[in-house]
């Protein structure tokens with residue numbers, strides 16, 4: 001396979017070009033999409049290419065998310081752009097009570113090919129209303145699939161699968177990774193939802209992570225490799241459905257597990273993963289599963305405060321040492 | 328509340344406040360250019376008549392709920408530019424100890440219930456303030472500033488309805504600067520008028536030339552009188568324009584530089600008022616010059632204070648979540 005280096009945003013836009021060409025029921029709806037190809041430039045070239053299928057809305061998230069759902073129920077395949085994941089709050093009924101439940105409640109009558117695309121994450125001094133990682137809300141809601149990739153190639157393969165899904169998918173992309181480059185195959189490909197990826201092989205401890213923290217975990221692994229500690233890094237990529245098989249296989253080999261995410265610790269998705277490892281792999285563990293997440297406060301503005309609240313590479317290094325009992 | 332009732336000093340104070348807002352915003356833009364302000368900022372240059380005119384007809388103990396473009400509202404309500412700059416530079420002596428920044432600046436001691444990072448987040452809060460005023464039987468009022476874009480949020484309509492049925496002392500002050508980020512009102516605003524939406528709720532909807540501080544005063548003044556006398560809410564739509572991008576660094580492909588220049592040349596709220604004051608012989612050239620110098624000094628002192636101010640300690644991040652732990 002030939003590859004080239006693309007940023008996450010470029011890979012995302014390429015995927016959308018391919019999917020919109022392939023299927024003319026695919027359309028994009030959200031705020032401020034057309035003037036600047038999306039507020040992060042994420043829809044490069046699409047508004048001019050598809051004047052009728054890239055639709056600007058007023059500032060009306062409740063309705064634009066709900067309208068995405070209505071269109072999905074009636075033959076279209078919308079990608080709803082949410083501007084910032086923080087604005088999920090303004091359309092929670094449409095997502096949690098409507099999109100997530102309609103198929104089940106109505107006895108399996110409906111198909112809901114709806115993707116809600118939500119840029120999330122901190123690290124930009126954007127403060128409490130523009131920095132959150134809210135994935136735990138959605139994994140706690142049966143009826144939604146949840147994706148949060150890290151690498152450009154994963155972004156591309158997963159968004160293509162998400163668009164072809166007949167179920168509602170919440171697709172997070174970390175704002176700090178938009179410019180992150182990585183190799184992306186030139187040929188067309190899909191990555192199925194529900195499959196993790198081992199980003200680094202190791203025998204001593206398994207880190208289970210996703211989104212931006214994958215890069216942080218890889219950096220921590222690099223640092224510890226110098227000391228002879230071999231860390232395996234699993235990017236689960238999809239939170240729901242979860243590739244627990246991959247996690248289990250790895251933990252059975254390393255006997256140690258550390259779960260890392262940027263979202264705040266309490267009630268985070270790390271708790272779910274840790275609980276499952278505890279329940280299903282207790283006999284394989286040499287130490288308690290440990291979690292790393294942000295501190296339990298809103299994201300503060302001042303960079304010093306924000307860095308203190310968000311997990312850093314050094315926290316992951318410390319976490320690994322703790323699990324391995326290296327003092 | 329008309330011009331005739333305004334004394335010379337009041338007029339000059341209004342003018343000076345407008346100069347102060349502009350100087351603050353221009354300096355904030357400069358500091359942002361120099362990478363001294365983390366995150367992103369939204370400036371209100373061009374909209375000074377709306378913030379200053381509105382806040383000039385309310386009392387210190389009245390409430391204001393603001394927006395992401397809130398620096399002008401804060402200053403107009405009487406905030407200290409020192410602590411404002413300290414906040415947007417992320418310092419511990421800032422209004423919110425560096426936790427809020429530009430988009431979350433507030434001074435509750437001034438009845439300023441906060442800037443807001445979520446468009447349309449202020450409407451229900453203002454309704455709650457209005458309800459509380461009614462329950463506490465005070466004669467305060469609550470102002471909620473909002474943009475043309477925010478008028479398309481459901482919260483706007485829910486808030487209007489509730490404020491109207493309970494005749495709450497809430498004034499919905501729209502700063503219609505014609506754009507919501509990249510989106511023009513010609514595209515997004517059904518019916519073409521925000522004040523016009525009042526009619527559905529049976530309340531007054533006033534439209535003001537939002538670049539004329541005296542007209543803003545007069546019209547908001549009418550709504551204030553109504554609210555204070557228990558007659559209920561109003562919408563005031565101040566038609567204005569923002570000179571800068573939606574945020575600093577906005578590529579602004581959605582409008583032409585000529586459009587911006589046209590507004591600057593013909594409708595600049597400060598220039599318009601200055602000419603009027605001079606024609607009425609309330610302000611002389613030399614007095615205006617001195618005023619600008621004074622304002623520049625206030626801003627310079629404020630920036631100096633903010634730059635020298637201590638950074639927060641990292642562990643401070645864990646404080647202020649709850650009243651008690």
Ligand SMILES: Cc1ncc(C[n+]2csc(CCOP(=O)(O)OP(=O)(O)O)c2C)c(N)n1
Pocket residue numbers: 031059061083087090394395396444445446447473474475476477478504506507508573
């Ligand atoms: C609920 C919500 N949706 C979208 C945004 C992103 N956003 C921030 S400001 C803005 C435009 C607001 O326009 P307007 O209300 O006219 O205020 P202006 O910026 O012109 O002062 C948008 C879309 C947001 N902050 N909150």
Ligand SMILES: [Mg+2]
Pocket residue numbers: 474475476502503504505506507508
């Ligand atoms: Mg606007």
